[in-house]
Amino acid sequence: MRDAFSDRHPLVNLAFFAAAIGFAMFLMQPVCLTVAAVCALLTALFYNGRRTTALLKFILPTAAVIILVNPLFNHRGATVLTYFPWGNPLTLESVLYGIASAVLIATVALWCMSLNRVMTTDKIVFLFGKIAPSLGLLLSMALRFIPRFAAQFKETMAAQQQVSQGAGKSFVGRIKAGVRVFSVMVSRSMENAVDTSDSMKSRGYGLKGRTAFSLFRFYAKDAVLLAVMLTEAAVLSVLLLGGKLPFRYYPSVKGAIGGVWAFIFYGIYAALLLTPLLLNIGEDVKWKRLRSKI
């Protein structure tokens, strides 16, 4: 993926996603949830395009299950709506909390979708290769594993279908074929892993004094962007820890939605989360302006 945000230094990318996912996981305040969900959805649409709808097919049912399950097992809350047949109350607060946690999990999943597109393997190895070589290699291999496994699974399946014509007709035959392909894939992915680690070792990966070539350079504008994002995150943390945004769901939904501090918080939070999109829009505007002058 090449765009104005992905072209920034990997450290900037990592810092952004760490902040976005970190705040998304801890903020249950409804306005913050909405801001984060909208920003995450826009960013995911920008980076994944049409694939987003396919992935939403997994995220939305998960969210629905959470919304249904929370009131079934959580009966806290001052507002009793009705009673379950087994005697425990269904409370308004548990329903609201279920919705909030469903939105939260969907938001984190959407951020992770964008993260997968932006943080490519080379960036991860670059970031962690010096500090923790084996961790960096492991991370990059793990992140690559699932798409690669799926692609190779299809390959193996096609090959097996050609080799054993007609074996996959009955139910048991199909199961047998599937198990065979799966066992082939297990050994194939093990071999891949061993190959990768051997190859990296023979190149002296992780040795002392070894230098690594990379195309990433930490420009002044990266430093500025990183500083802006860190300042935003720091202000948000201070506001949160200072109790400027109290909110709780149990025993009754109570908290601050409005107020000066709350609106300052929402503004900074939105600015932080929209960083990738704003960078790209800025780039587009610049490009158009320069072109019109010619």
Add this chain to the structure above:
Amino acid sequence: MKAFFIKYKWICIGVLAAAVILTVAFVTGGSLNREPAPQAVTTPATTTAPAATEASAATFASQPSSAAQPTTQATTQRTTKAATQPTTKAAAASQAQPATIKPQAATTAPKPTDAYRTESVPEGKPQPQEPQEQTIIPEKHTCTFSVSCASVLAQKDTLSASVKEVVPDDGVILPPLSLSFNEGESVFDVLARVCREQHIHMEYTNTPIYNSAYIEGIGNLYEFDCGAGSGWMYRVNGWFPNYGSSRYAVKDGDVIEWLYTCDLGRDIGGNYGDQTGE
């Protein structure tokens, strides 16, 4: 499909047989709540006999009728299902001796308990009544009922805001109330009914091992809200029963109090230490 059955005949039969055996063991055993008797697995008939004598000899044995015929029961169970599984035997053995079970009598000498892990009830106090054996007779009696969390007030300043919100200023969630109940109702039944009528929030879970409901929270004041030793207990006529509220059959004129404790009952006069009476 037919070819499938012919090819895997023995596997199918084996799976079905295993399912049938497990179902029989589950239904006849009915002993998920009871302590397994490990030594009974090998020879159920011989081990049940001393257990029965212990039960009849002990003064606290509350169900002598069930202890009277364990040997015959065990042997019949064994002959019918001898070829099945050790679990079936263990289930049959533990079913045969519901009155007293002493799993590790040699090592620790624990206090004798009934099938639901209740130690002996003090002299003159009502014995637990199993809720599933009770029939509700619409015969009106009256009892006095109250819910209080006064013990929290001393530490109210240390509590979090969400807990403070649910604690009333005087600590009384429900002032003493004279109400009518039907014959055969338990303290838990009365609590559940009163909470619905008075629009008080209440959450419970069923604990089959004690054959009773466990009250997690009343009026949104939950267990552990006031420290690790806090939770709800009940007192009837000044006594904290040592068994669950679903097993306490309410009698005419009983004074039932639900009290919140912050220290395993010590602050409200219950003295079991680690044993809570819910």
